Amino acid sequence: MTLMEQIQALSDAVGTPGDEIEVRRKIMSLLPDDCTRRTDTLGNLLVEKKGAQAPAKPIMISAHMDEPSLMVENVDMTGGVKFSVSGEIDVQTLPGRRVWVLSKGERIPGVIGIKPIHVLKGSEIEIPISADDLFIDLGCERKEEASKLTNPGDSVAFIGETGPFGDRLVRGRALDSRSGCAVLLALLEQELPFDITAVFTVQRETGSTGMKTAAFQVQPGAAVVLESCPVADHPVLGAKKESPKLGEGPIISLREQRSFYDKELFFQCKELAEGEEIPIQIKSAAFGTGDGAAVQTSGNGTRVLELGIPSRYALTPCCIQSLKDLESLSALLLPLVGMLGEKLS
Amino acid sequence: MEAIDLIEILTKTNGVSGDESAVSEAIAELCVPFSELPIEIDDFHNVICTIRPPREGEPHLLLEAHLDEIGFMVTSISDEGLLHVVPCGGIDRRLQAATSVLVWGRPKTPIPGVVGYLPPELDGPNRTIPKADEMVIDIGFSKEKAKTLVTCGDRATPDITPLQLRNSRVTGKALDNRSGCAAVLLAGEMLAACRDRLKCGVTLLFGSMEEVGSSGTRTAAYKIAPTHAIVVDVSFSATHDMSMQKYPGKIGGGPMIGYSPVLSKDLSRYLETLARKNGIPCQTEVMGGRTGTDADAIAVTRGGVKTGLLSIPQRYMHTPVEIIDTQDIRQTALLMLFYGYDLGGGAI
Incomplete structure (x- = not known):
């Protein structure tokens, strides 16, 4: 499987916060045979791969499996489905989207519509959308019909297709999580200088719930978080x-x-990349959140390095990433494992 | 032909106002089996299909639906390779951010794009709805490469295909007004099947550039010179955020028969009676002024044309998630069949 095919396969699967089973199954099917694997109570997938040496303390590398999504709250009189938002979604990008309501093992298609511009009054078009005014339309006639199809708590995922785009780019849904999973899977296929624990986490979008508990179990000496x-x-x-x-x-x-990452790891990784002639960029501004903060404060505390995948239109079903960046990230991870192993020894 | 199949075929292509040739060709091909005369695609991309030419002294019925759709038009390519665009027709600026589009420089291999968008983290605190001239399309290429793929004037549409929902409802792009085109095609097919018993001429017109002022239909209707016309378009079906009193139209409730000063009241009343008599569900839509459809242009063609308007109820008009009910398309076609059958032999 090429990296593109791997990303496509992973992003076609749906993984909403707390309901990541489809993605986990897909990852398990793609894991190389020489890895041990375990699914924990919350649904994190913990994978161990032997390297040439065992580090003094575990090296943990993680990517999250869940994607920002919606959750069914109730059905209104007209058969419209009211929802709440699970994760970091810009409400302004919700109207006009197609969704799947995931109910009883089925994907029920629906749309999020708003009243047409023709019936707006005065400057109403300039008013930003509020999530409270939005409903999912399944095409139902009345409340009873929609109530039979869906229940409060059902997950709702965005419909989108993932594929090649522009000049060696990829466009698609749920990329913010799945491309990281694909890169981590690619690392597990290689011969490693040290043992690693690869963790595919749940519920990152709703407060890194999965990472908090995964880090407790792994007790890493150093953690690399792909975001x-x-x-x-x-x-x-x-x-x-x-x-x-x-x-x-x-x-x-x-x-x-929410947090400042480990300065020493930051500089060592930067030097390593420069030495290997792998292009990297630095982010010093305080935007974005991730699983990193949750590992940092787990147990006695862990040094954390966050590696970000540049994402245009992140957190929308039309996210764009560069294959070049993903390849560079892959190329960086192998020597990074070596560096971390030496550092911990 | 089934309504759902027609929707599939008709929404696959680009038909943004002024650049309708792909959809014109698709429609012309569908007309081939039942057109009596060679099908005409004129310079404006109007498609004219003659079901039966009028004999001397007979009335001449025009069934019309506009074939164009709203979309974007590329105006320039920025140094970063982004496409600057302007809206063609009434684009809803509120829901374009980070949506998938296709740029139709080459009809067979459109270029995928995404409408540019600034995420909240990187925007200022006071977020606003982008202005019409602020929208850009990202195709992921450098300026040099983009120039080889895209030319100013190329159109862009949402990158989606129809999706079936519950109760014979379908969501997709350009259902305004490919639903109307489907209804006219179905009516044409049925009228052609009883051609020998008709007492009027019947011509189908799929008009261009309705979304930017009905210029296509205006000129085609002049050429066709009908005595009577029924225009099919979509109209508002109320949703949770609209007043049911002001917009009583109901999706799945059958065609909405229009009443407006520009429309023939007699013809509208006749359509209502005909629907009741034949068990076709129907609704009424009252517009105190103009209709905002091609009917406004057709009614004032030459010395005036007795015109009726049938609207297919639609939710979320002018968005990529428009919804229609294919039953409404079928019922609209049936009503036109009955009217065409009666015209020249009792119908008003």
Whole structure:
């Protein structure tokens, strides 16, 4: 399987926070045979792979399996499905989307519509959308019909197709989680200098619940967290903060919204990449969140390195990433395992 | 032909106002089995299909639906390779951000794109709805490469195909007004089957550029010179966020028969009676002024044309998630069949 095919296969699977089973099964089917694997209470997938040596303390590398999504709250009189938001979604990007309501093992298609511009009054079109005003339309006639199809608590995922785009790019749904999983799977297929524990986490979108408990179990000496990193690299879009760029390499983060990452690991990784001539970018601005903060404060505390995958239109079903960046990230991970193993010994 | 199959075929292609040739060709091909005369695609991409030419002194019925759709038009390519675009027709600026589109420079191999969007983390605190001239399409290529793939004037549409929902309802792009085209095609097919018993001329017109002012239909209707016309378009079916009193139309409730000063009241009343008599569910739609459809242009063609309007109820008009009910298409076609059958022999 090529990297593109792997990403496509993973992003076609649906994994909403707390309901990641489809993605986990897909990952398990793609894992090489020489890995031991275990699914924990919350649904994290913990994979161990032997390397040439055992490090003094575990090296943990993680990617999350869940995607931002919606959850069914109830059905209104007209058969419209009211929902709440699970994860980091920009409500402004919700209207006009197609969704699957995942109910009783089925994917029921629906749409999120809003009243047409023809019937808006005055400057109503300039008013940003509120999630409270939105419903999912399954095409039902009345409340009873919709109530039979769906129940409160059902997950709702965005419909989208993943595939090649532009100049060696990929466009698709749930990329912010699945491309990281694909890169981690690629690492597990290689001969490693040290043992690693690869963790595919659940519920990252809703507060890193999975990572908190996974880190407790692994007790890593050092942790590498693969995340997507939003970029707005087209000046014409008018980003208010300086943004990393698509295609210029994985992003080493100094910080995110909730936390500052380990400075020593940051500089060592930067030096390593420079030595290996792998392009990297630095993110020092406080945007984005990730599983990193949850590992950092787990148990006695862990040194954390966050590696970001530049993502245009992140967290929407039309996310764009660069194959070049994903390849660079893959190329960086192998020597990084060596470096971390030496450091921990 | 089944309504759902027609929707599949008709929404696969690009038909943004002024660039309708792909959809015109698709429609012309569908007309071949029942057109009596060679099908005409004129310079405006109007498609004219003659079911039966009028004999001397007979009335001449025009059944019309516009074939164009709203979309974007590329105006320039930025140094970063982004496509600057302007709307063709009434684009809803609220729901374009980070949506998939196809740029139709080459009809067989459109270029996938995404409407540019600034995520909240990188935007300022006061987020606003983008202005019409602020929208861009990202195709993921450098300017040099983009210039070889895209030309100014190329159109873009949502990158989606129809999806069936519950109760014979379908969501997709351009259901405004390919649903109307499907109804006219179905009516044409049925009228052609009883051609020998008709007492009027019947011509089908699939008009261009309705979304930007009905210029296609205006000129084609002049050429066809009908005495009577029924226009099929979509209209508002109320949703949770609309007033049911002001917009009583119901999806799945059958065609909405229009009443407006520009429409023939007699013809509208006749259509209502005909629907009741034949068990076709129908609704009424009252518009105090103009109709905002091709009917406004057709009614004032030459010395005036007795015009009726049938609207297929639609939810979320001018969005990529428009919904229609294929039963409504079928019922609309049936009503036109009955009217065509009566015209020249009792119908008003």
